[in-house]
Amino acid sequence: MPEITGYHAHVYFDAHSQTVAQQLCEKAGRLFPVEVGRMHAKNVGPHPRWSCQLAFAPDAFDQVIPWLMLNRQGLTIFTHPETGQHLEDHRDRAIWMGEMLALDLTIFDRTGT
Template identity: 60%
Template sequence: MITGFHAHVYFDADTKDLAEQICKSAAQTFGVTMGRMHDRPVGPHPMPSCQLGTTPEQFAQLLPWLALNRQGLIVFAHPETGQHLEDHRDRGIWLGTGLGLNLSIFQ
């Protein structure tokens, strides 16, 4: 069962401010939870990122909005089912170029 979703907006030093603006706008527009701006890769993520936490209902609105408003940034989204490896490896959605995740943390 899907209990929620995470959308991770990836950035680098040159696009951090843009990513923060996009995440703040998403939080204000959809009421999603904006996490910290991580200036280094965290967990399985290969780049610095900011996480947006959503309910399934919010995600249905957020994903199309991110597709139109990500301004060239890469976004990785996945469901939250409690099966972390499968959620990241098998059930992820990429907006932009897909990147390799560090899935070894789930083993």
């Protein structure tokens, strides 16, 4: 069984919701031990919308996820574990808040990396 070494929460936004997403990500970074990534105003990796990544350790899950659930302000948030099995982490082990979107999983090779 793989070990979860961390989590990524990807906050999706568009041109109209970018400010709300940025404020949400910055606040999460102030409140929790979260590494706030760049605001990508383009699709990056498997993500079908613009996004900002929040990275955090397993011991922060019980603080970060409930807070995002209650404060996402209508934004879609895609969260997945980090086990080193990237395909499975994105396809089979994800948590969606809001609209479930199709990811571009073709970027992961058959080994899941």
